[in-house]
Amino acid sequence: MVLDPNPLDLEGRVALVTGAASGIGAAVASALSRFGARLALCDRDAVALDETEARLAGEGVDVLATRLDVRDDPAVDAFVGQVVARFGRIDILVNNAGGTFQADFEATSPGGQQALVDLNFNAVAKFIRSVVPHMDPGEGDAGHAPSIVNITSVEAHRAAPGYAVYAAMKAAVENLGKSLALELGARGIRINSVAPDMIPTPGTGEMNAETPLARRGHVDDVAGAVLYLASPLAGFVTGSTLHVDGGTHAAGGWRRDAAGRFTLD
16 A cells, blocks of 8 residues: 555545444544544434534534444344445444443442443444444455454553453453454454543543643544544554553553652552
C-alpha cells in the first residue's frame, strides 16, 4: 500500500459501534462519521442514543440507531440483520459497550459475576460472531480490510482490586483479539484492542490521579486511536493493543507528586 494524501478516508465504509449513546462510544461514532463512514449504533440508553442519532443525522450522517441490550443474543442477531439490510455490509466493528461495579470478589454474587461476564466478554464474542460473516475484504485491498476494534481497559493489564471479574473479562477480550487476529487474518479481517485509562466519561466519576503527561485524557483521544486502527494507516496492524492512557500503563506504580517528581507508591 502506498500512502496518499487521504489515508484516513473512510468514505462509504459502514461502521457498527456498540455503547454509542455517550462517552467514548459517541466520540468514536462522531470521529468515524467525520471521515466518511456510515454508522450503525446501539445502546441501552434510548434517550441518549436518540440525541446522538439526531445530532449525527443533523450533520448529514447516514445513521441507523437501535436501542439494544448487547447481552441479548437474539436481539444482537436481529440488529446486525437490520444493519446489513440497510447498508449491505459491515466494514468496521467497534465493541465499546461494557461496564462494571465495585465490590470485593467474595462479596460479588453469582448473578453479579455472570452479569459482568455477559456484558464485558460474551457480548463482544457474540457481536464478532454475528458481524464477521458480513465482512468482505473486497478485491484484496489490504488497506481497506475489515477492522474490528475492541475497547478494553488498562485493567486488562494490571491488578484491579474491587474490580477483579471486570479486569479478568477485559483481559479475556484482549487475548481473544490476539487469537482471532490469527484465525481471521487469512480472510483479510484485522482485529485490535484499545486500552484506555484516565478518560473522564459519564460513568467514571471523579478522577484525581495525574498521568505522566500531567493531564487527563479525553474521549476524542480514544476515538483517534480507533480511527487509526480502522483506517488504511493500520493496514498491517492486527493482534495488537494500543494504550490510550497518558502513560499510566508504562508508569506502573510510579506517580507524580505535588512537586512534579516521580515517586513509587
